[in-house]
């Protein structure tokens with residue numbers, strides 16, 4: 001919530017008429033408490049960031065005995081330009097023009113153009129703050145799928161892996177086509193770093209653990225098989241291997 005509070009001042013009062021802390025920022029103003037004539041409404045919005053925004057609106061109040069506000073329901077949520085008609089009729093006298101013929105003239109419509117800017121909807125300032133609080137996702141930055149590690153393929157590691165792969169080729173095929181062991185070409189299991197590193201370091205079934213390989217070598221050979229034979233699953237670092245171990 002970027003808006004800390006909204007203070008509404010009437011004319012040059014030092015004390016705010018109302019302090020609004022929660023949306024919807026509703027303002028209730030009984031014009032009968034305000035003398036006739038020109039007035040200034042000062043809306044000061046305080047943001048959590050410490051900044052503030054001041055909007056000034058002038059309006060004219062023309063009170064006659066008894067004022068009925070039209071165009072604004074009690075407790076209404078206001079937003080944008082607001083046009084409020086004030087119908088003047090003294091309830092004590094009654095409004096029937098038949099019984100009080102002279103009253104027709106008295107029911108003069110004083111139009112109060114109380115324009116409250118939808119400062120929280122229109123102003124660019126809150127939007128800017130919102131962006132700071134919740135920055136929009138940067139395009140081109142995709143989250144790696146569960147179990148995969150988004151590391152760009154390290155070329156040196158890839159070459160090292162290619163050399164190490166010679167010890168795997170006997171069972172998995174020189175082109176990853178498989179043999180005694182499963183194929184690597186088009187093998188979606190290779191996406192899962194945990195499984196791949198686990199099988200290589202701990203072994204599984206007829207696959208002997210490749211305990212002669214240190215973390216960097218495992219990372220190299222995994223990087224190689226994940227990015228060869230038509231695969232494109234991204235690189236794996238020695239740190240990733242250590243994490244799985």
Ligand code: HEC
Pocket residue numbers: 164165167168169170171172180181182187189190195196199200204205206207208210221222225
């Ligand atoms: C002695 C033969 C042999 C050698 C050598 C060998 N593997 Fe395997 N590998 C297997 C077999 C058999 C499996 C299937 C294990 C099972 O699940 O029963 C396997 C499974 C795997 C898997 C899991 C594939 C999947 O789809 O789940 C990976 C990854 C793997 N090997 C990587 C390697 C790497 C890398 C090397 C070389 C450093 C290597 N293997 C060397 C026989 C071998």
